[in-house]
Structures are given as C-alpha cells and as structure tokens.
Amino acid sequence: MEIVIFWLVLDALFWLLRLRPNSLVSRTAFTWLGPKPMVGELWGRYQLRWSMYSLGWLLQFALAFSVLLFVVGKWKLVELDGFAGVVLFTLPFGIAMAAIAALGFAVKSAKAHWLGPNPIYAGDGEGSAV
Structure with a gap:
C-alpha cells in the first residue's frame, strides 16, 4: 500500500x-532533460551542446564531492560515516558517467563535423534530418 x-x-x-x-x-x-535540438542546427553542433551540458554535470559532481571531502576532513565528521560513505562512494560514479558522456558527445560532434554526415535539424515534422 x-x-x-x-x-x-x-x-x-x-x-x-x-x-x-x-x-x-x-x-x-x-x-536533467538536457538540450533540445533547434531548427536549423547542425547535428555536430547539437552534439557539442550535449558535451557542454555533460561537462556542466561533471563540474557539479566534482564540486559536491570536493565540498563533502572538505567538510568531512575539516570537522572530522566520522559519525556521519554511513551517509558520507554512501555519498563518497556514489559521487565518483556520477563524475565518471558525466566524463564519459562529455567525451562521447565530443567525439560524436567531431566525427559529424569532420567526417559527416552532419545534417541540419529541420523540426519535429516530416522531413526532419535529425
């Protein structure tokens, strides 16, 4: 229930x-929904925006991890071991996932820009290139 x-x-x-x-x-x-393609935008540019979005998440995770490490170290908060341990265990996974996503989107953007195809987004209707 x-x-x-x-x-x-x-x-x-x-x-x-x-x-x-x-x-x-x-x-x-x-x-967390991320950027949406804009009409007339190239596929490589859209993937680059996703890469920047992922880098933003990477910086947020890294900042949260650093602040938590500082607080735990500065005030010797060992009594928060359970909660801090879980957070200190999971934040590096978020950092790694954001870094892999940023790198993957950057590679997709570079591939589209230099090797193609790099279609233009025409909207949600029929004939949409992306």
Whole structure:
C-alpha cells in the first residue's frame, strides 16, 4: 500500500511542476532533460551542446564531492560515516558517467563535423534530418 501512495504523491508532484514549467523549482527538477535540438542546427553542433551540458554535470559532481571531502576532513565528521560513505562512494560514479558522456558527445560532434554526415535539424515534422 505504501508504494501506491508513493507513486500517487510522485505523480501529483510532477503534475504540479508541469503547471508552472518556468518556475525555478520546475526548471531545477527537470534540468536533467538536457538540450533540445533547434531548427536549423547542425547535428555536430547539437552534439557539442550535449558535451557542454555533460561537462556542466561533471563540474557539479566534482564540486559536491570536493565540498563533502572538505567538510568531512575539516570537522572530522566520522559519525556521519554511513551517509558520507554512501555519498563518497556514489559521487565518483556520477563524475565518471558525466566524463564519459562529455567525451562521447565530443567525439560524436567531431566525427559529424569532420567526417559527416552532419545534417541540419529541420523540426519535429516530416522531413526532419535529425
């Protein structure tokens, strides 16, 4: 029964966030969606924007990891060992995933730019190149 309540609350929360898509809370909640292609944009440029987006996540993970290490080291917070241990264990995975994504999108962008094909995005309708 608890899982049903959880999903109902989560669904209601997403519904509320969709009502005001430009609010700070909504933009923060849905920031993981990433960039969308713009009409007239080259595929290589779009992949480069994804690479920059992934680098932004890499920097956020690295900053969170560094701040947590500083706080734990500065105040000798060994009593937070459980929580800090989980966070210190998982943040490097986020850093690695963001780094791999940034590198992968950069390689895809370079490949499209220099070797092709590098189609132009024509929109969501028919005849869309990307």
